[in-house]
Every structure is written in structure tokens, then in C-alpha cells.
Amino acid sequence: MAFGLQVPAIRLYLVDGSGSYSQAEYWIRPGSTVEDGRGAAHTMRGALAGLTLCTIYGFAVEYRGVELTAPVAAGPAAAARTGVLIFTTTAPDEYAIVTIPGVRDDLVLTTGAGAGVQLDTTSPAISALVAELTNGDYVNPFGYILTGLAGAMLQIRP
């Protein structure tokens, strides 16, 4: 099972005089870099200036991968049963939250003070994921690198 990479795209974000929002998406050549995409967005912004009465207030360069042969999810998975992992970062008092939909039931502690709520952070599967997320490549939305796991729990997120 491998992701099939779709053609990348740029997406422009527009707002009209009534405050309503919309998007306009344009595909760009396969293999385009992020800088290529930004250039395309600048080009399109100029090209649209004479066509739209809306304001273009932002854009995004997007790459998508799709699993073409996704297997059926193992039961009794429920996307709402969410594992919440809290990470420390390189900045003091700055944290990151990573949510795992459908977290496995056998990763939830069954004994001790955290029974039924806390996740087993000694689990090899959780340890492997944490090791990957704290390898320096991942950050929180403010750009601070994830450094370690501060807590892990189960939440129901319908």
C-alpha cells in the first residue's frame, strides 16, 4: 500500500463585498517545487486582478497523496475515539498536540490512576511514533520543534 501522488495545485482564497469566502484551485505541473507554486500563485494573482471583483487574500501550494487500495478499517474502530498526544517543544511553555483518530483500545491503560483515560506511553508502537515526531522534522503551528512526549490520553471527539 503506497500513496499515489496527485498533480500538485495552487489554491487562491477570495472574499467578496458581502464577506463571503471562496476558493479557486489550479493544477500545476507534476514535480513543481513549493517555490514554483508560489510563483504560479503570484502569476495568477496578477492575471485575476482584472477579472474578479473579489479580493485575493491568500493562497496555498498543495500536494496530495491518495491510497488507491485502502483496506477496510479493522473493527471496532471509531474515529471519534481519539488519542491525544501532548508534546513539549524547543520553546518553554510552548506545546504541540497531535491527535490520533480511532486509537487502539489496547493502548489505553487498564490499571492505575489513569485507567481508562491515559495511553500506555511505554508501548513500542507509541514509542516509535514519538521517536519519529521528535526527530527534528516536526514543529507546532508556531514553528517550535517537538522535543518530547509530555502526556497521552484518550478523548471522545464526535
Place this chain on the structure above:
Amino acid sequence: MPWVERPTASLTYKLRDESGSTASLALDVPQTTLADAAITAAGVLRPLIEAITDCTVVSYSLTYASYDTTPPAPAAGSRVERKGSFTFRTAAAKTVTYQVPGIATSLVEPTGLIDTSDAAVAAFAGALIAVDAIFSDSNGVDLSALISAYERFRRSTPPMLPPGR
């Protein structure tokens, strides 16, 4: 009107459970991360995610976003539901349609067709079909010619309707 890049790019996985319900797993990587590197990382991370969830990972998206910090006000009377619909022929003799929200009414003829002789329309089409243009259809095939342009209206979604109605 400068563009300002977000400090991070978003890597978001879509997961599906046994009932068919979907949910997302969102991560951030530095904005300076090359797309190829982030895509590779997404593939490395996937089995690690699958090892702790009973859901199936069905897709991911990697998004690098930028915003105008001082955008001008939109023109009075503009409405995103009023679209300019532009259909292009591709180098593979197929077609692709791109829409422009809030199409300028001055470009629309009484018939509903868009005036393709207008300089702004010609410049827009030219930017998409130029020999060195980066734009393509969903298969990555270059665009070759504009074959039709007209106005169309899309349904208003609840957020687009006026408040207090």
C-alpha cells in the same frame, strides 16, 4: 500588499474508521521544508500511525500557505457565487474547467458569455496556456487553448447568506 508565509506547512492525514466515518490527523513542518522531503516523511510516518490506530489512512495533504497582511477591500457588489467559468483544451485533446469567483460584471455580455477579446481575459488565458506556463490539468497535461468562457451562478451556502435574515 505583500504575501507573508505561515511559519509552518500543514501535513494532514485523513483516516477512515470501520463505519466509514472520517477524521483528520494534523501535523506541522517548518515552512522551509522541501516538498519532496515532507512527502517522504509522510510515507515514513504512515505505518507508525497505522500501528496505533484501527482506522485506515486513506490520504494526506501537504499545504504551504501564505496570506496578504493588508488586503484591499473587495469591490462593492461582488459576490463569490457569480463565477466566470473558463474551459480549456489540453495537449491531450481533453478539457479542463477553471472558475473565477466574483467575475467582473463588466466582462459579461448580455448572453452570459464572457468577452474573450477583453485584454484582461486574454491575459488570464494567456498566463495559463503560455509555452512555459506551469499550469496543467489534473493529469499534469499542459493547456493549449481557451475554448469557452461564460458566467454561471453557484448555490449560496448557509455561511454566504446574510446574517439576521
